[in-house]
Amino acid sequence: MSGFSRYDARVKLASRPQPAQNLTGQGYRDGVGHGRGEWNGQAVFVKSLVTCYEGQQQRFLHEGAIASRLSHRLVTPLLLASPSQLIFPLIEGCSLRELISAAPLEPRQAVAVAEGVLQALVYLHAQGVVHHDLKPENIMLVGGEPRAQAVRIIDFGMAHDRRAAHDTHAGTRMGTPHFMAPEQFQGVRGDPRSDLYALSVLLWDALCGQPPYADPLGWLLGFSDTRAALPGPAALHPLLERSLSRDPQERPQSAREMLALLREAARGL
Numbered sequence: 001m002s003g004f005s006r007y008d009a010r011v012k013l014a015s016r017p018q019p020a021q022n023l024t025g026q027g028y029r030d031g032v033g034h035g036r037g038e039w040n041g042q043a044v045f046v047k048s049l050v051t052c053y054e055g056q057q058q059r060f061l062h063e064g065a066i067a068s069r070l071s072h073r074l075v076t077p078l079l080l081a082s083p084s085q086l087i088f089p090l091i092e093g094c095s096l097r098e099l100i101s102a103a104p105l106e107p108r109q110a111v112a113v114a115e116g117v118l119q120a121l122v123y124l125h126a127q128g129v130v131h132h133d134l135k136p137e138n139i140m141l142v143g144g145e146p147r148a149q150a151v152r153i154i155d156f157g158m159a160h161d162r163r164a165a166h167d168t169h170a171g172t173r174m175g176t177p178h179f180m181a182p183e184q185f186q187g188v189r190g191d192p193r194s195d196l197y198a199l200s201v202l203l204w205d206a207l208c209g210q211p212p213y214a215d216p217l218g219w220l221l222g223f224s225d226t227r228a229a230l231p232g233p234a235a236l237h238p239l240l241e242r243s244l245s246r247d248p249q250e251r252p253q254s255a256r257e258m259l260a261l262l263r264e265a266a267r268g269l
């Protein structure tokens with residue numbers, strides 16, 4: 001299978017990797033099975049490659065290669081990458097999407113989750129990694145608690161790694177329209193400010209249960225600027241407004257700057 005040689009060079013593969021056992025709850029999406037299992041006596045979440053399509057194989061390898069070099073308390077660690085499985089610790093809790101679907105978060109809770117994501121982004125961006133698919137589905141919360149320290153970022157399938165020799169997704173418009181920054185939609189890869197845009201959509205969504213644009217493609221294409229009313233307390237509005245700017249230059253310029261602005265705004269809650 002093409003791609004494994006590049007992948008093997010970058011990911012420390014055990015010589016005979018022990019696969020995860022007793023997989024249950026296996027659902028499939030884009031050539032990858034998702035399920036729970038056991039590995040070395042530990043409960044794990046496993047992504048299994050079950051496709052012969054090269055694009056899907058490449059995305060799987062790409063995720064393993066990036067996740068394998070990350071280490072931060074708010075980023076889900078990769079326990080093992082084999083050519084057919086990516087094994088992560090099972091997070092007992094729920095995704096931010098599940099929480100929002102039950103009810104929008106209290107402003108302080110939404111800010112706390114955004115703070116946790118921003119702390120992780122300070123680390124990721126310093127590592128040269130831009131996530132490019134931040135959304136409530138890709139934020140797990142340990143114990144289902146909307147706290148900064150409960151945040152665990154998942155899913156590096158679309159991420160950009162400045163240190164990698166090759167960008168699997170170069171020239172693509174991959175992403176989720178509601179959360180995709182306009183420049184990312186134009187194919188710009190690896191700009192940390194695209195993650196800050198997505199984070200502000202995530203905060204908006206957490207505050208009111210809906211992202212800002214009913215027609216995100218119209219906004220991305222420049223046909224429509226119609227946006228819902230700013231949600232949540234007025235103290236958060238200037239930061240939301242600024243971080244959703246079409247022009248990345250008008251947004252906070254780094255995760256560290258946005259974190260400081262968010263903390264300052266949250267004092268007014």
Ligand SMILES: Nc1ncnc2c1ncn2[C@@H]1O[C@H](COP(=O)(O)OP(=O)(O)OP(=O)(O)O)[C@@H](O)[C@H]1O
Binds near residue numbers: 029045090092155
């Ligand atoms: N470590 C984990 N522990 C528990 N559940 C997890 C874990 N990682 C992912 N999940 C669950 O599986 C879902 C899909 O995971 P992930 O986003 O990494 O896969 P994906 O291949 O990108 O699929 P999708 O296109 O659905 O996002 C998550 O939304 C989450 O509910």
Ligand SMILES: [Mg+2]
Binds near residue numbers: 138155
């Ligand atoms: Mg995902």
